[in-house]
Amino acid sequence: MDEEADNLPALADAPTEIVLGELVDAGQVLVPFTLAGLDPNETLTEDAADDLATARPARTSQTYAEQWRYFARWCADNGRHPGPRTSEANMVSYVSHLRRRGGRDGTGAPVSSLRLAMAAIRDANARAGYENWPPKKATAELIRKQAADHARARRTPKSSPPIDAARIAHLQQGTTADIPLTRWRDLTILHLGYRTRARRSEQAAYRIDSIVFERLEDGTEQMVVGKRTSKNDHWSTGREYVIRDPVAITVVRTYISLLAELGQAEPQLPLLRGITRWGRLMPVPASGTGMTGHAVNRAFKRMVTRTPDFDAKNATSHGLRAGVPADLAAQGYSAAEIMVITEDWKSTTMVEQYAKAGLRRAGKDNLGRAQQALDALVVPPLDRSASVGRAESYSPRQ
Structure with missing residues (x-):
């Protein structure tokens, strides 16, 4: 008996002592021992629990956390408690608010945004121990209604207009000149996004060591950028982009030098960092991440807003790609x-x-x-005189 007990999987927080049962042949099916009524086949090992906790992509966790903050702020503004445990009424009311007054123009958020909001709220509750909560039936009905309303109004998702070289030159006027660190970071977003055709999540993944400056034999300089590519959470090993545009090289080099002056240019640190409105660099969290993809997009949109007479006010950072x-x-x-x-x-x-x-x-x-x-498919012209003649000779039957 002691030898068998030594071979059992350890459970650190088992509330009662282990009780062994005999293996019983029930129609050639062996019934294993039970652990105080708990089937060990339904219990995760510590390693499995730890793996699951870190299995989700970091950017998904960041997106959900950001959406939860929006929801919590709305609850605070309306005298409600976000939870968790979040009430079904709060989730329905919040999605209704987004459906009516969300979106860029205040005429209603797109269906994808409503789905994301609901997913983030339910995810926060699941992580707090409230699996499949709040119930989503009523919220899903609101989302279906939004989809139907948009279809009737012929509101379809619009692609971001391309941010070409001319538009980048114009957007450079919208960078914050009074805060050098913010200005050069925003310029880096523009030039790297354009030159490496980067999605916002890919820009957020850049590290200091993603950038290498090289001098060629003829004295010219080039910048090599390593980009890991992502699509639908599938990350590749990436590829390198060789950039010889002197303006882009100057922009990125200047930004990294400003980070170096602050002691924040170690190779493993994220390239794009959050910066407060007063120009203070935000610390890197334990996860080692810098700006999120959403933060990159918000920084881009601020440049659009600050740029006078910009001809693509609905542009997003995806247009850089x-x-x-x-x-x-x-x-x-x-x-x-x-x-x-x-x-x-x-x-x-x-x-x-x-x-x-x-x-x-x-x-x-x-x-x-x-x-x-x-x-080239030309239809012969209409013989107007013949048509008039036939019309004049026609008389309806009495």
Whole structure:
């Protein structure tokens, strides 16, 4: 008996002593011992529990935490308690508020934002021990109503306009000149986003050691940027981008030098950091992360808001990813050629969309031979005199 007990899995917080039962042959099914009524097959090992706690991507946790803060702030403003345990009425009321007054223009948040809000609230409750809470039936009905209302109003998700070189030059006027650290960080977001065709989550993942400055034999300088690429939480090992634009090199080098003056340029530290309105650098948390993808997008939108006469007020940081394809298309490159040049897309679907936007901005024909073929299909003109004659000779039957 003692030898068998020594081979049992350890449970640190077992409330009662282990009780062993005999293995009983029940129709060739062996029934194992029970642990004070608790089936060990339903209990996670400590290692498994620890693995599950860290299994979710960090950026997903950050997004949910940010959404929870928005919900908690709304509750505080309306004399409510967010929980957890969150009441069903609070979640329904908050989603109703977003449905009516959320979004960029205050006419209602998109369906994706409502789903994210509900998921974040339920996730916070699950982590607090309230699994599958609050009930989502009523909230889901509101989300379906929003989807139906948007469909009737023909409100579809809009792609961010491409942020090409001309728009970047314009946005540079919207950086905060009175706080150098913020100014050069924001310029880094612009130039790295454009040159590496980076999504906001990919920009947030940059570290100091993602940037390497090199001097070539002819004396020119280049910057090599290592970017891990992500899509739907699947991260690749990434690729390198060689940048020889002197403006981009100067921007990133200046920003890193400012971080170095603060003792914050160690290789493992995040490149993009949160900065307070007074210009103080925010500390790196234990998770080792800097700005989130959402924070990168907010910084970009602040530049848009501060830039006078900017022609794409609905732009987001994702437009930086489309900038190079748009510029290359305006120079005459086809979507297939742009794919080969950039090596960032595996199909021409999105590249063609970006290319058309670039051609429209350049005032060029973006339809090519396909449209020329359709234009060649000419219907003979209508014989107006014959039509008038037939109309005059017609008389309705009495």
